[in-house]
Amino acid sequence: MARKTPEQLRSHRWYGVADLRSFGHRSRTKQMGYAEADWRGKPVIGILNTWSDLNPCHQHFRIRAEEVKRGVWQAGGFPLEIPALALPENFMKPTTMLYRNLLAMEVEEIARSQPFDGLVLMGGCDKTTPAMVMGALSMDLPCIFMPAGPMLRGHWNGHTLGSGSDTWKFWDELRAGTITEQDWQGVEDGIARSWGTCMTMGTASTMTAAVEALGLALPGSSSIPAPDSNHARMATACGRRIVEMVWDDQRPSRLLTAASFDNAVRVAMALGGSTNSIVHLIAMARRAGVGLDLDRFDLLSRETPLIANIRPSGQYLMEDFHYAGGLRALMARLGPLLDLECRTVAGVSLGEGIAGARVMNDEVILPLDRALRPEGGVAVLRGNLAPDGAVIKHSAADPRLLRHTGPAVVFDDYNDMAARIDDEALPVTADSVLVLRSAGPIGAPGMPEWGMLPLPKKLLRQGVRDMVRVSDSRMSGTSYGTCVLHVAPESAVGGPLALVRTGDPITLDVAARRISLDVPEAEIAARRAEWTPPPPRFARGFGLLHSQQVRQANEGCDYAVLEGTAPTAEPEIH
Ligand code: FES
Numbered sequence: 402m403a404r405k406t407p408e409q410l411r412s413h414r415w416y417g418v419a420d421l422r423s424f425g426h427r428s429r430t431k432q433m434g435y436a437e438a439d440w441r442g443k444p445v446i447g448i449l450n451t452w453s454d455l456n457p458c459h460q461h462f463r464i465r466a467e468e469v470k471r472g473v474w475q476a477g478g479f480p481l482e483i484p485a486l487a488l489p490e491n492f493m494k495p496t497t498m499l500y501r502n503l504l505a506m507e508v509e510e511i512a513r514s515q516p517f518d519g520l521v522l523m524g525g526c527d528k529t530t531p532a533m534v535m536g537a538l539s540m541d542l543p544c545i546f547m548p549a550g551p552m553l554r555g556h557w558n559g560h561t562l563g564s565g566s567d568t569w570k571f572w573d574e575l576r577a578g579t580i581t582e583q584d585w586q587g588v589e590d591g592i593a594r595s596w597g598t599c600m601t602m603g604t605a606s607t608m609t610a611a612v613e614a615l616g617l618a619l620p621g622s623s624s625i626p627a628p629d630s631n632h633a634r635m636a637t638a639c640g641r642r643i644v645e646m647v648w649d650d651q652r653p654s655r656l657l658t659a660a661s662f663d664n665a666v667r668v669a670m671a672l673g674g675s676t677n678s679i680v681h682l683i684a685m686a687r688r689a690g691v692g693l694d695l696d697r698f699d700l701l702s703r704e705t706p707l708i709a710n711i712r713p714s715g716q717y718l719m720e721d722f723h724y725a726g727g728l729r730a731l732m733a734r735l736g737p738l739l740d741l742e743c744r745t746v747a748g749v750s751l752g753e754g755i756a757g758a759r760v761m762n763d764e765v766i767l768p769l770d771r772a773l774r775p776e777g778g779v780a781v782l783r784g785n786l787a788p789d790g791a792v793i794k795h796s797a798a799d800p801r802l803l804r805h806t807g808p809a810v811v812f813d814d815y816n817d818m819a820a821r822i823d824d825e826a827l828p829v830t831a832d833s834v835l836v837l838r839s840a841g842p843i844g845a846p847g848m849p850e851w852g853m854l855p856l857p858k859k860l861l862r863q864g865v866r867d868m869v870r871v872s873d874s875r876m877s878g879t880s881y882g883t884c885v886l887h888v889a890p891e892s893a894v895g896g897p898l899a900l901v902r903t904g905d906p907i908t909l910d911v912a913a914r915r916i917s918l919d920v921p922e923a924e925i926a927a928r929r930a931e932w933t934p935p936p937p938r939f940a941r942g943f944g945l946l947h948s949q950q951v952r953q954a955n956e957g958c959d960y961a962v963l964e965g966t967a968p969t970a971e972p973e974i975h
Contacts, residue, residue, distance in 0.1 A: 404648045407442035411542070412479075414974055415516035416440060422974055426516070440479040444647035446640070447517035448473075448480055449508060451529045453487030458526035458549055458605065460596035461627055465636045469521050469547065472640020478519075478647070480640065483511055490527045490605075498875065499847025499947060501528040501535075501681075502960050508536025509963075514972055517542060519647040521639050525549025525598045527878075530608040531681035534617060538653050538688040539963065543646040545746045546618040547639045548609035550627035551719035552597030558584070562592045563712040564599030565879020569853065577861040597627025600719040602711040603878030607674030608681060610728050614668035615661050615685075616745035617653065620754035624727035626720055646746060653689065654966075660740035662686045662693050663701060664751065667738055670705040670777025671731060673714030673796045675878025676886055679779065680848075684957030690966040695781045695790045695955050699914065702777030705738060707796055708767045713881040714778050714796040717765045725765035729758035734766060782885060784917040785925070786871070786897050786907065789889035790955045795911050797881035799867035803911040805883075806919070807832040807869060811903045814839035815851055823858040831865045834907040838898045839935070840874035841891025842951045842958050846938060852876035852886040869909050871916065873898055873954070885909060885916055887954035893935055894953075900928040 408417065415426045430440065448469050452462035466482045473480035486504040488497040512520055520540075522533040525548050537544040555562030571588045574580045598605035609623040619639060625632045662682065669678040679698055686693035709731060711717050722731075732739060733755045741752030760766045767773060778796030795803055810833045812818035818837055821827055829835075835854045842848045851874040856865060870884045873891035890896035897918060901907070906919040918925065939945040950960035 405650055410444055410647070411518050412445040412516040443477055443479045444518040444644050445516050446473045446478045446480045446519050446521060446643055446647070447512060447515065448482040448521045448523065449485045449511065449533065450482055450523045451485050451487045451526070451533070452523075453489060455492050456487040456489035456526055457593065457596065458490070458552070458598045459487060459523070462523050462549070465523065465547070465633065468633050468636040469523070469640040472637035472642070473644055475637070476641040476644035478644035485511065485533070488526060488528045488532065495845060496847040496849035497528040498849065498958070501532045501958075502963060503943065504529065504532035505535035506963065508533050509540045512537070512540040512542055513969065519643045520544040521643050522546045523549070525605055525609055527604040527608070527677070530605070530612055531685055534612055534685055535688050535959070538685060541652045541654050543643060543651050544617070544653060545639050545643045545646065546612050547636055548612070548618055548623045549605075550597050550625045550629070550632045551600040551606055552593060552627055553595040554600060554718050554720050555592040555594060557587045557591035561718065562588065563601040563718050563879070564592065565603055565877050566601050566713040566881065567592060569880060573856065573861055573866065576858055595628045599879055601713060601879045602672050602674055602709065602719070604675040604677040605878070606719050607669050607672060607678045607878055610672055610674070611665040611669045611678055611682060613728055614732065614751070615665040616656050616743055616751060618746065620745065620747055621727055621729045624719060624723040626723060642746065645748065649748070651746065651748070656744045656746065657689050657691070658743065659691045661743045662689070662691050664739045664743055666693070666698055666701045667705045667735065668728070668732065670702045670779060671707060671735055672709040673707045673711065673773065673778035676779055676792050676794050677875055677878055679792055680875070680887065680954055680958050684959040687957055687959060687964050688966075695792075698779065699781035702779050705735070705777045706769055706772035707774040707776070707778050708734060708769065708772050710765050710767055710773055713879055715773055721762070721765045725762035726758060726760045729755045730760045731766050733758040734760060734769065780911050780914055782911070782914050782916040784915045786901070786916045786918045787888045788897070789953060791885050791888040791916055793883070793885050793911060794876070798883040802867060802869050802883040802909070804909070805869050806906055806908040807834045809834050809836045809901050809903055809905045809907050811836045811901050812838070815845070818854060822855055825859055827857060828903070829857050829860065831860055831863070831868060833868065834909075835868060835870045836898070836901050836907070837870070837872035837874065838892035840872050841893055842953060843948050844891055844893030844935070845874065846944060846947060848873070848875050848954065848958060850875050850877040850880070852884045853880040853882050854884070869907070871898070871907065883909070889953045889955040891953060895929070895932060895934060897925065899932055900925055
C-alpha cells in the first residue's frame with residue numbers, strides 16, 4: 402500500500418483547500434496560537450482523553466496526554482487533545498455499563514465530525530476500553546489504544562491487597578466479626594495507593610490485555626504499571642506510531658480478522674480474565690463484522706490453559722505479572738495456540754511483536770504443563786433457565802459447587818435482595834441457590850455488577866464463604882464465587898429467570914455446561930401465561946433510548962443502530 406500524500410489526508414478537506422470554510426478553520430486554529438507550520442501537510446491526530454477529576458484510574462492522563470503529544474510532534478503530526486466521557490467505574494450509578502455505548506457513540510462521532518486523520522485512544526478503566534475501541538472500529542480511522550496501566554500493589558498489615566477481591570473478602574470478614582472496624586479502616590487506606598486501574602485481573606486488565614492481543618495496542622504496553630516511567634515513554638511511542646499509521650493508512654479494518662478476535666479471547670481465557678470480557682469482545686467483534694458468539698468463547702476457553710497466576714483466580718497481582726514478562730511473555734508461552742500472523746498497530750505481526758519475550762517468573766506465568774487449570778477460566782452454560790446462554794467464571798468458584806442442585810431463594814430485584822438477605826428468618830441454607838432478577842441490560846438497567854450476591858450474615862457466621870448464585874447481571878472481574886451470570890434472555894423481557902419461585906430446585910453442572918430449572922415444563926408454561934412485563938422505567942431521555950436499543954448479553958449489549966459495518970458517509974464541509 403502506497404503512503405498517502407498530504408493532499409490525501411482526511412484533514413486536507415478542512416485545512417488544505419482554498420475556500421471560505423477552510424479560511425475559517427485556519428484562522429480559528431491560529432486563534433489557538435498555532436502557526437501554519439504546526440499543521441500544514443501533517444496528519445491531524447485526535448488524542449481522545451477520558452481523564453476526569455472523578456476517575457482515579459486515569460489521574461495521570463493529563464500528563465500522559467502531553468507525552469502522547471510529544472510523540473506526535475516528534476513524528477511530524479499535529480496533535481489535538483479532545484475530552485471524552487471518563488466512565489469512572491466506582492462512581493457512576495447504577496453502572497458504567499449503562500454508558501459504555503454512549504462513550505462508543507461519542508468516540509465515533511467526535512472522530513467523524515472533526516478533522517482527524519488518526520486517533521490515540523486513552524482509556525483503561527473497565528468500560529472505557531471496549532467503548533473507545535467499539536467507536537473507533539466503527540469510524541475506521543487509523544487508531545492506537547493507549548492503556549492506562551494498573552496501579553501498584555495494595556498493602557495493609559503485612560497483607561498484599563488486590564483491588565476488589567480483597568474488598569469483598571475483608572467485607573465478609575467484617576460482617577462475620579473476624580476483623581475489627583479499625584482493621585477495615587486500614588484496608589481502606591492501603592488498597593488503592595497510586596493512580597492506574599485495578600491491579601487484579603479484573604475487567605480493566607483483562608480488556609487492555611485483550612486489546613493488545615487483538616493488535617490495537619503496542620506490544621507489551623498493557624501491563625506497564627501506571628506510575629512507571631516506562632508508561633510515559635510508551636505514551637510517547639503511541640504518539641510517534643500513530644503518525645506513521647496514518648501515512649500507511651493502517652485502519653482497523655485492514656488489521657483485524659476473525660483470527661485477531663480469537664487471539665483476544667484466548668488471551669482473556671489464559672489470564673483467567675473477567676466475564677465482562679465476553680460481552681465486550683462480542684460487541685467489539687460485531688462492530689468489526691466478525692461473528693464472535695458464546696459458543697466460540699466456550700470452545701476457545703476449553704482449549705486454552707489458564708496460566709496467569711493472578712487474583713482473583715490465582716495469587717499474584719498485575720505488578721508481579723509485568724515483572725514476570727507481562728503479556729508478551731504470556732503470549733510467547735501460549736505460542737501455537739495463537740495466530741501469530743495477525744497484524745498489529747506496531748506495523749509488525751503479533752509473532753514479530755513478541756519475538757524474544759521470556760517468562761522471568763514461572764510462579765506468576767505458569768508453564769503450560771503446570772497450568773492453574775487445563776482450560777480457561779470461563780464456561781458458557783445453557784439450559785431451560787438460560788436458553789440463550791449464561792456464563793460462569795469457574796476458575797474463581799468453589800470446586801465443590803460446580804455440580805450442585807439446591808432450592809432457589811428468589812429476590813425480585815436488588816432492593817428486595819438488600820432488604821432481606823440478612824433477615825434471620827430467610828429460608829436459606831448453604832445448599833440454597835440465590836437468585837436475583839431484574840438485573841439485566843433493560844431490567845436494572847445497564848446490567849450492573851450485582852452478580853456476586855452477598856452471602857447471608859447468618860451463613861457467614863457459620864463459616865460459609867461461597868454459594869451458587871444466579872442472575873441476569875454481570876460480576877466485577879475482581880469478584881469471585883460460584884456465580885452464574887448474564888442469564889439470557891433477561892427476566893425483564895420474560896426470560897425464564899422471571900418464572901423461578903423460591904423453593905424450586907435449580908441444577909448447575911459446569912462440566913456438562915448446564916443450568917436448569919428442575920420444574921415440569923407444563924408448570925413453567927403455566928407461569929409464563931400468567932407473567933406480565935414490568936412497566937417501562939423511562940418516559941424520556943437516554944434511559945428510554947437505551948431500553949429501546951440495547952441487545953441482550955449474549956449479543957454483546959450493543960445498540961441495534963450501532964452494530965455492523967454499514968458505511969456512514971463523511972460529513973459535508975460547507
Ligand atoms: Fe477503574 Fe477498577 S475502578 S479499573
